[in-house]
Amino acid sequence: DAGVIQSPRHEVTEMGQEVTLRCKPISGHDYLFWYRQTMMRGLELLIYFNNNVPIDDSGMPEDRFSAKMPNASFSTLKIQPSEPRDSAVYFCASTTTVYTYNEQFFGPGTRLTVL
Amino acid sequence: RKEVEQDPGPFNVPEGATVAFNCTYSNSASQSFFWYRQDCRKEPKLLMSVYSSGNEDGRFTAQLNRASQYISLLIRDSKLSDSATYLCVVTQEGGSYIPTFGRGTSLIVHP
Numbered sequence A: 001d002a003g004v005i006q007s008p009r010h011e012v013t014e015m016g017q018e019v020t021l022r023c024k025p026i027s028g029h030d031y032l033f034w035y036r037q038t039m040m041r042g043l044e045l046l047i048y049f050n051n052n053v054p055i056d057d058s059g060m061p062e063d064r065f066s067a068k069m070p071n072a073s074f075s076t077l078k079i080q081p082s083e084p085r086d087s088a089v090y091f092c093a094s095t096t097t098v099y100t101y102n103e104q105f106f107g108p109g110t111r112l113t114v115l
Numbered sequence B: 001r002k003e004v005e006q007d008p009g010p011f012n013v014p015e016g017a018t019v020a021f022n023c024t025y026s027n028s029a030s031q032s033f034f035w036y037r038q039d040c041r042k043e044p045k046l047l048m049s050v051y052s053s054g055n056e057d058g059r060f061t062a063q064l065n066r067a068s069q070y071i072s073l074l075i076r077d078s079k080l081s082d083s084a085t086y087l088c089v090v091t092q093e094g095g096s097y098i099p100t101f102g103r104g105t106s107l108i109v110h111p
Helices: none
Strands: A005-007 A010-013 A019-024 A031-038 A042-050 A053-056 A065-071 A074-079 A088-095 A110-114 B004-006 B011-014 B019-025 B032-038 B044-049 B055-057 B060-065 B070-075 B084-091 B105-110
Touching: A005 A088, A010 A019, A019 A088, A019 A110, A031 A074, A042 A065, A042 A074, A053 A065, A074 A088, B004 B084, B011 B019, B019 B084, B019 B105, B032 B070, B044 B055, B044 B060, B070 B084
Parallel strands: A010 A110, B011 B105
Antiparallel strands: A005 A019, A019 A074, A031 A042, A031 A088, A042 A053, A065 A074, A088 A110, B004 B019, B019 B070, B032 B044, B032 B084, B055 B060, B060 B070, B084 B105
16 A cells, blocks of 8 residues: 555745645545644644544634545645745544554655745 | 643663653543654654553553553663654544644654
8 A cells, every 4th residue: 555645745835825735545544634743833633534524623723724525535635825824744644443542644744835 | 731741852862772751641531542753854653552551562662651641652772763753642532533642752862
């Protein structure tokens, strides 16, 4: 298995532009997570899906952020409009279940820089 | 107060040393505990789960103390390749599942 796939790996954009991050989870994994990591705040959970349905989006910072999972093999995280404080590494992770000791598998991350 | 707290370090130790990290959590309802390892500019990867009975994997030993609400990670005979950031993860099961990550503890093993 190729593992969790994220694209792009790096994104540099200007303030006010729309940014779309993409994630393909591991096949057969029912849960998908979006995280953001910064030096100041560490790794924060933004939203997670179960069987393509958003379960908890309480970590989404504000309305500028939105996430979708149209099918079991694809999810997007969109920021519109982007701001410099959104600069961070965004990770996607997937797992089979959350009700036992179960490993989350992380993608390589998207390093976002908003100028 | 952050729910999961770790000493950020860095812990700077020579090869062969034994080093221990602690992680405290504030939610007594927490049920699952993990240590993840994150190399520089890489994604986190599971190092080991932490069970109530404690567990050991080679040079790594993890312990859970529910009464005092902390978990620990002990690394014996440190190797250069152990240099990384170690993230403590605590989750609640049932209802809304939200894994909470600590900020991580940086370990540098030098020759």
